[in-house]
Amino acid sequence: MNNKDKHVSSVVIKQISLLAIIIVLAGLICFNLSLFIPSVLGAITIYVVCRKYNFYLQEERKWKPSLAAFALMFASLIILILPIYFIADLLIDKLGNAQAYMAKFNVFLDKIHAYIYSKTKFDILSQENMNKLKNSVGKISTSALSGTFNTLTVVISMYFILYFMLEKPRLFERILTSSAPLKRANISLIGDKLRKLIMANAIGIPVVAVGQGIVAVIGYFIFGAPGPVLLFALTAVASVIPVVGTAIVYVPVCIFMIAEGNTAQGIGLAIYCVVVVGLTDNLLRFTLLKKLENIHPLNTVFGIIMGMNLFGFMGLIFGPILISFTLLLIQIYRNEFSDENVPPDLELPVQNDKLI
Known part of the structure; x- marks a missing residue:
């Protein structure tokens, strides 16, 4: 040697x-500092969403950095955080009494099972499967609600961190850029892709969820569905689940209404949800989400499962971001250390107004 x-x-x-x-x-x-991870993720998410407006207020409008930071923090609280918090708080208020909730859910499920069996003689929900489903729903509800009780603490610490990011954005980005052990091109690539991922999840997912929830709750009121306000929150949350989406909520509700003897209302609600709610979903996804980053459905599914376990309801946004960002880092690693040609999807133009 x-x-x-x-x-x-x-x-x-x-x-x-x-x-x-x-x-x-x-x-x-x-x-x-694991308790503050959701706060850091939330602060980065809101920073990326508000970044362009922050530079506009500070550098073009000549606002004081502290005033610009507080104005954007207040705007993000009203537009982004409160709708999510409202849905989470609504679910906590309605489902907080776990014993009463599970008793009602069991009656709801038994009624659906009896109706399907009487019409088809097909025991798709056997007693064993019924018990498994009830236990699973109880565990998922308890886990999601327990993770959401810390939401207020997360929001307060998130805005505390966000203030220092927004007050001196150039310094914050310079620290990130100088600390990353990567090529300049890869740093710019991470910034660009991360901005698109965050915009798709922080803007696209909540808008689609609230939009479908509002359209669905109109139908719930028109056709007399039980607990329309609770169903609004459940429909909004279910809309982020690929493939099945809101059907996981309105299909059992329609069957329950028919089993209760409200056949016309149940069929009417089913038609309304399939046509109107489905059209709303397609309209929002093919207009809003197509302009944002195209996220694979599997990223969303596994991201939601992981995010709900880690962060409660805030995981609906953070989970898919983490999954997508992990895959991005794998691509960056190959680009940084491999001699292979860079895949076409990594050869993105770098613009001055992009993150970092």
């Missing part, structure tokens, strides 16, 4: 040692 090989080996050893130390320290920090 010549001196050059020895020198290279020593450099590699130093790199690995330093990387190991960084990973250990970062792990300790994340473990001990």
Whole structure:
């Protein structure tokens, strides 16, 4: 082995040692500050959404940095946070009494099961499956609600962090850029893709959810569905689930109404939801979401499952972002260290107004 090989080996050893130390320290920090991870994610999300307006107010309109920061924080609270918090708080208020909720849900499920069996003689919901479904719903509800009780703490700490990001945005982005151990082109790529991912999840998902919920609740009131306000919140949440979407809520409700003897109302609601709510879903997704980042449905499914377990209802937004960002980092790793040609989807133009 010549001196050059020895020198290279020593450099590699130093790199690995330093990387190991960084990973250990970062792990300790994340473990001990894990409660603030949702706050950091939320602050970054709102920063990206408000970034263009922040620079406009500070650099073109010459607002004081603190005034611009407070104005954007207030606007984001009204437009982004309160609708999500309203839906979460509505579900907590309606489902907070777990024992009473599960008793009503069991009656609801038993009525649907009896009606389907009487008409088809097909025991699709056997007693064993019924018990499994009831237990699963109870566990999921408890887990989601317990994760959401910390929402107020998350929001307060999120805005505390966000203030310092918005007050000196150039400094914040310069710190991120200088700290990233990547090529300049890859840093710009991460900024551009992250901006698109956040806009698609922070703007696209809530708009589609609230839009479908509003359209659906009109039908719930018109056709006399039980608990229309609760169904609004459940429909809005269910709209983010790919493939099945809002049908997971309105189909059982329609069957229940028919089983109760309200056949005309149940059929009318089913037609309304399939046509009007379905049209609203397609309209919003093919107009709004197509202009934003195209996120694969599997990213959304697994992101929601992971996000709900980690962050409660806030995970509806953060979960898909984390999954997509992880896949992006894998692409960046290949681009950074592989000799292969860069895939076409990574060759994105870098513009001055993009993040970082």
